[in-house]
């Protein structure tokens with residue numbers, strides 16, 4: 001298993017993250033349309049099995065999991081999430097991890113994280129800061145847990161588990177702009193309590209910013225040139241569903257994620273010329289100008 005530390009400073013939500021390129025632990029059969037999004041009653045028992053939760057989720061599109069979860073009362077949802085979670089953090093930390101995990105699934109778009117909870121262990125490791133995703137688990141640093149900042153924890157769990165989602169659903173792969181970009185954009189577009197200043201740069205800034213970060217600043221031992229990470233035809237129906245109905249539907253950049261040629265052309269013309277190795281506010285300012293130019297040009301050339 002390869003762990004690749006990735007420091008993505010392009011977000012104001014600084015996270016030291018690692019991506020795992022290993023084979024997914026579980027492949028889901030999303031898109032198999034269920035007759036009803038209602039949860040099987042056995043999953044609402046206090047001793048509901050994690051495996052049973054995972055098995056049910058695997059047969060459901062993300063929209064059904066979202067609907068089923070949000071049809072529950074808050075105490076029922078809390079119980080279900082508690083049954084799905086598997087964590088090795090200390091008993092004292094478990095409460096805040098559970099609270100943050102519940103905040104994730106309280107978001108109407110992110111009920112489908114229930115499946116990620118039921119298939120991914122949440123661990124802790126001794127380090128002053130950061131978190132990473134690797135194969136069948138994510139790990140939160142002791143330093144992050146010590147700060148007891150539930151919002152940071154919520155965003156980090158959302159981010160790291162989305163790397164697992166990308167792996168399980170054969171979406172944006174490995175060390176790539178889109179693997180990192182989607183894992184940042186998912187929490188920026190899902191939570192309305194985040195600063196709106198970066199929202200309007202959509203998926204473009206975290207995706208192209210990641211590519212330029214590796215190129216201009218770099219991480220010791222890692223390549224300077226990383227892939228865009230366009231999902232291949234192997235992406236699962238659930239992967240495509242989440243990309244299309246959440247990430248792309250909310251994206252003010254309107255990035256054509258599945259069109260490799262168009263994505264490369266957009267990057268090369270508008271964003272590749274920008275040096276990432278400058279103060280973050282300057283980077284954002286320059287990026288914002290290029291982003292506005294891109295939107296103007298595309299509006300001018302799109303069919304009326």
Ligand SMILES: [Zn+2]
Pocket residue numbers: 006017018159160163180183
């Ligand atoms: Zn990441």
